[in-house]
Amino acid sequence: MKIGVLAVQGAFIEHERIIQELGYECIELRSKSDLQEIDGIILPGGESTVQGKLLRELDLFDSLKEKIASGIPVLATCAGLILLSEEIENDDNCYFGTLPVTVRRNAYGRQLGSFETTQHLEGFGPFPMTFIRAPYIVSVRDGVNVLGTVDDKIVAVQYQNQIGLAFHPELGEDDRIHRYFVELVEGRKASE
Amino acid sequence: MSNTQYDLNKGLAQMLKGGVIMDVTTPEQAKIAEQAGACAVMALERIPADIRAAGGVSRMSDPKMIRGIQEAVSIPVMAKCRIGHFVEAQILEAIEIDYIDESEVLSPADDVYHINKREFKVPFVCGARDLGEALRRINEGASMIRTKGEPGTGDIVQAVRHMRKMNAEIAKLTSMRKDELFEAAKELRVPYELVAYVHENGKLPVVNFAAGGVATPADAALMMQLGAEGVFVGSGIFKSGDPEKRANAIVKAVTNYTDAKLIAALSEDLGEAMVGINEQEIKLIMEERGQ
Numbered sequence: 001m002k003i004g005v006l007a008v009q010g011a012f013i014e015h016e017r018i019i020q021e022l023g024y025e026c027i028e029l030r031s032k033s034d035l036q037e038i039d040g041i042i043l044p045g046g047e048s049t050v051q052g053k054l055l056r057e058l059d060l061f062d063s064l065k066e067k068i069a070s071g072i073p074v075l076a077t078c079a080g081l082i083l084l085s086e087e088i089e090n091d092d093n094c095y096f097g098t099l100p101v102t103v104r105r106n107a108y109g110r111q112l113g114s115f116e117t118t119q120h121l122e123g124f125g126p127f128p129m130t131f132i133r134a135p136y137i138v139s140v141r142d143g144v145n146v147l148g149t150v151d152d153k154i155v156a157v158q159y160q161n162q163i164g165l166a167f168h169p170e171l172g173e174d175d176r177i178h179r180y181f182v183e184l185v186e187g188r189k190a191s192e
Numbered sequence: 193m194s195n196t197q198y199d200l201n202k203g204l205a206q207m208l209k210g211g212v213i214m215d216v217t218t219p220e221q222a223k224i225a226e227q228a229g230a231c232a233v234m235a236l237e238r239i240p241a242d243i244r245a246a247g248g249v250s251r252m253s254d255p256k257m258i259r260g261i262q263e264a265v266s267i268p269v270m271a272k273c274r275i276g277h278f279v280e281a282q283i284l285e286a287i288e289i290d291y292i293d294e295s296e297v298l299s300p301a302d303d304v305y306h307i308n309k310r311e312f313k314v315p316f317v318c319g320a321r322d323l324g325e326a327l328r329r330i331n332e333g334a335s336m337i338r339t340k341g342e343p344g345t346g347d348i349v350q351a352v353r354h355m356r357k358m359n360a361e362i363a364k365l366t367s368m369r370k371d372e373l374f375e376a377a378k379e380l381r382v383p384y385e386l387v388a389y390v391h392e393n394g395k396l397p398v399v400n401f402a403a404g405g406v407a408t409p410a411d412a413a414l415m416m417q418l419g420a421e422g423v424f425v426g427s428g429i430f431k432s433g434d435p436e437k438r439a440n441a442i443v444k445a446v447t448n449y450t451d452a453k454l455i456a457a458l459s460e461d462l463g464e465a466m467v468g469i470n471e472q473e474i475k476l477i478m479e480e481r482g483q
Contacts, residue, residue, distance in 0.1 A: 030448060046231065050231050053229045110262075110288045111268065
């Protein structure tokens with residue numbers, strides 16, 4: 001089983017390290033040919049403007065979007081969540097748009113607004129969350145399961161096989177979300 | 193700075209990895225940089241090549257000018273303060289800059305002490321020529337390191353020298369016996385704990401970018417292949433003939449730094465590169481500032 005990690009810009013190595021520790025192989029996604037054998041996709045943190053632009057210009061965008069729309073499990077953190085979202089409240093861009101939510105970019109302001117907290121995450125219990133110039137979700141459409149909120153703002157959702165997080169589980173020690181994600185990938189592979 | 197804040201600040205640097213941070217002097221340039229795929233911009237009144245040409249004392253930029261750039265883009269905005277000038281740093285923190293570069297490009301305000309960066313909530317990046325300088329800056333509270341290179345020259349030789357030196361020193365620490373680390377810490381003039389971290393992990397405890405003299409996509413990819421985790425481009429973009437095209441090309445070269453075919457295509461028709469100055473031709477050696 002192979003997990004593709006979008007590697008055009010951002011904190012992709014942090015995700016790879018966790019996935020490899022869980023015993024799975026990672027493929028760094030930089031061009032179309034990297035997409036062939038993957039069973040799951042991680043969209044890491046970074047700058048969404050940079051990632052979105054490079055996705056299009058390196059000709060990754062259409063094939064990746066097709067894969068996501070066809071139901072391949074996706075774990076998206078921070079900038080990755082922005083790439084997945086159907087609508088960005090304060091930005092005219094839309095990228096994959098496969099996750100029916102509206103997201104607000106840089107919702108907590110500049111770096112001085114970045115913070116850490118431990119909050120309840122549905123199905124996990126208390127979970128340490130690191131927010132860095134993070135977005136949050138303003139609204140969700142039907143079928144989206146809200147997994148977590150911070151001060152009434154939605155910061156974690158699942159819609160079908162897409163998990164969208166405003167925070168960075170890859171920066172901490174807690175690998176439960178990554179474990180849950182690889183279970184999703186295993187489950188889908190077994191049912192094929 | 194609390195430990196949590198320091199982790200958040202190191203975390204922001206991690207999010208910038210694989211990206212290009214570009215020097216800009218106006219909101220218009222900032223927008224060009226953002227659209228070209230910069231992961232952050234460095235707001236400053238004069239780019240290093242012009243600072244070098246103008247001579248005289250070079251200081252922190254006008255906060256109003258920095259604010260104009262903050263309003264123009266949605267990516268992180270960095271700004272420079274003089275080495276040791278903690279009040280300039282306080283001002284930059286007050287206007288909520290995302291990262292402060294305590295930079296040898298500006299005239300140093302203190303020839304002995306760097307800023308105690310642990311006192312600040314806002315993150316700092318600092319230049320380093322070798323492992324000792326890097327770890328001393330980290331000990332003072334820097335959450336990101338860049339090579340010094342020689343700013344404003346368009347000459348990559350110093351950045352290469354600094355990156356190779358740091359790599360060699362890291363490799364040496366990694367291969368040492370544990371009981372030799374105490375002496376190594378003494379020689380590097382840094383706490384044992386930082387040396388032990390490098391010994392165990394084979395890398396700095398913070399993100400390490402390349403800076404100083406990057407002018408072409410090939411320069412950027414060279415620094416990435418030498419182990420940089422991202423690249424600062426100062427004068428190289430807006431001192432060239434076609435800034436937009438060159439910025440785009442450098443961004444893609446950093447992402448695909450081992451793809452020679454792609455970098456060949458990116459290097460075509462970029463127009464005039466910035467006029468370089470060889471190290472033998474310069475009088476002002478910025479890299480020697482702040483050790």
